[in-house]
Amino acid sequence: MSSPLPPEILDIIVDNLHDEPTTLKSCCLVCKLWVPRTRKHLFAHVEFDAADFHVERWKKTFPDPSNSPAHHTRTLSIRGIPIATPAYVGMDDWIRSFRNVVDLCLEHQDLVSIVPFYGISPTVRSLCLTYTTPEIFRSFPHLEDLAFVDSHPKADLDGWTAPLTSPKLTGSLRLRLSVSARPVIRRLLELPDGPHFSKITVISFNEDAESVTDLVSKCSDTLETLALAYLPPGAFLSAP
Numbered sequence: 425m426s427s428p429l430p431p432e433i434l435d436i437i438v439d440n441l442h443d444e445p446t447t448l449k450s451c452c453l454v455c456k457l458w459v460p461r462t463r464k465h466l467f468a469h470v471e472f473d474a475a476d477f478h479v480e481r482w483k484k485t486f487p488d489p490s491n492s493p494a495h496h497t498r499t500l501s502i503r504g505i506p507i508a509t510p511a512y513v514g515m516d517d518w519i520r521s522f523r524n525v526v527d528l529c530l531e532h533q534d535l536v537s538i539v540p541f542y543g544i545s546p547t548v549r550s551l552c553l554t555y556t557t558p559e560i561f562r563s564f565p566h567l568e569d570l571a572f573v574d575s576h577p578k579a580d581l582d583g584w585t586a587p588l589t590s591p592k593l594t595g596s597l598r599l600r601l602s603v604s605a606r607p608v609i610r611r612l613l614e615l616p617d618g619p620h621f622s623k624i625t626v627i628s629f630n631e632d633a634e635s636v637t638d639l640v641s642k643c644s645d646t647l648e649t650l651a652l653a654y655l656p657p658g659a660f661l662s663a664p
Contacts, residue, residue, distance in 0.1 A: 435461050442468075467493040470522070471501040489521035497522050500544075501529040520544060530554070531573075538563065550595070561615060562587045568595035572608055586614045593619035594646065597639075600627045609635040613642055623649040630654045 429437075438458065441447050442465040451462045472478040486492035500522050519540045529552040530538065542563050550569035551560060560567070570593060593612075597619065599605050605628040612619050621643045626636050633654060640647060 431457075434458065438462055438465070441465070463493040464496045467496040469499040469501075470494070470497045471503070473503045483518065489517045492521050494521035495524055497525055499527040499529075500525045501531070503529075503531040523547065526550065528552070552598075561590045561611075565589070565591055567591035567593060570596075571598035572601060573598070574601045574603065586611075586616065588616065590615040590617045592617055593621055595621065596623035596625070597621045598625045600625075604629060605632040606635040609639050613638060619643060620646045622646050625651045627653045628655070630656060 438448070438451060438461045441451070441462075445466060448462045448466050451458045452466075472482070482492075486494070522544050524547050525544050526547055527550040528541065528544070528548050530541070531552075531554045538559055545564045546566065548564045549566055550571075551564055551567055552571040552573060553560070554572075554574050560570075568591070593615070597612075599608065601608070605626060609632070619639075619642065624640065624643065624647060626632070628636070636652065640650060
């Protein structure tokens with residue numbers, strides 16, 4: 425049955441339901457023509473968790489990456505899934521279907537390669553990692569916001585080679601590390617095009633104070649907000 429309302433009006437109605445997932449799911453069942461517009465909002469934020477086998481379910485539901493709703497996703501979070509697991513076999517095409525991601529969060533306690541995510545790098549503006557790797561400064565050229573939220577001693581950056589170009593890093597930096605922040609800050613200061621953060625939040629140890637001071641000085645022309653919390657050596661990091 426055709427609708428008495430023009431498509432443009434229906435799109436506006438669906439867009440106003442962007443924060444009502446239950447209603448959006450009902451819209452998908454009402455009319456097939458409404459599905460593309462509702463998917464734009466239903467799949468704007470996607471999270472995968474190893475504990476719930478989310479990746480396997482996604483692949484089964486959308487076996488053809490070219491026809492999946494992944495291109496609607498703006499925020500992508502992947503938790504607890506190391507690249508070496510069977511869930512990532514042949515994942516290049518699967519992960520590259522998320523080609524419009526702006527906010528990317530990769531949470532895993534072990535150092536893993538982020539090579540499969542290079543395909544979505546042109547659109548990524550915000551990146552959150554639970555490990556540090558020099559690859560990010562060469563592979564995400566438009567990064568503005570950067571966060572390292574590390575509850576494990578995996579902040580080693582051996583083999584670092586400063587890239588010829590780097591993202592401007594004009595947004596926010598958040599460091600919450602259970603190890604010294606100095607290696608990360610040192611690499612940031614070595615970037616040829618930055619950093620120029622407007623907001624810096626650091627939760628680390630007293631021994632990192634000098635490095636943080638150097639970072640703040642580097643961003644003095646652009647910095648608008650600064651939040652610092654120093655812990656004594658050996659303290660248990662539990663802050664959010």
